[in-house]
Amino acid sequence: MSVVEVNRLESLPTVLLAWLVAAKVEALIGDSARAALHAERGRKHLEAIGDFRGFSSRLQLMAPLCLAEAFVALGDLTAAREMWVRADAARAREPRAALAHRALARLDAELTRLAVVLPAGQSLTAAERRVLELLPTHASLQEIADQLFVSRNTVKTHALSVYRKLGVATRGDAVRRARELHVLAE
Secondary structure: HHHHHOOOOOOOOOOOHHHHHHHHHHHOOOOOOHHHHHHHHHHHHHHHHHOOOOOOOOHHHHHHHHHHHHHHOOOOHHHHHHHHHHHHHHHOOOOHHHHHHHHHHHHHHHHHHHHHHHHOOOOOOOOHHHHHHHHHOOOOOHHHHHHHOHHHHHHHHHHHHHHHHHHOOHHHHHHHHHHHHOOOOO
């Protein structure tokens, strides 16, 4: 991204891929602020390109799919669903893109599950989900932090956010509620 910015390459259509990959990677590693910045740049770039005239049909499918996955990781289900719809519309132009078709189906199932589970605007971010998955282990916050390569304070912040979103006050209640809602496996 620094090469793109230093060389003022932002307007090139193919830079879209860099924004999308950066958004997804930053979201997966838990840097929500940078992920949101890259995702928004990617979304604006996607809109500026319009209907992808001159772009391959594979890119028409993969670009919004990648952006949708980044938005899921950020917890923005509305934006994720919008990008999923755009990717799904491009599916017919790529009938042999089996991996992309499976990714679309998985993403659709995930969006449906998340939309049913938590009220609008209350979806869990990727970082919160990683912390939630470790809560049933009874590991201390410091041990969870060590496993995730983040600070104890970061884990505590994510755990408290999970509690708030699930409407609970304790770790045990969060695990029980998450299992009831099928956000967390038994």
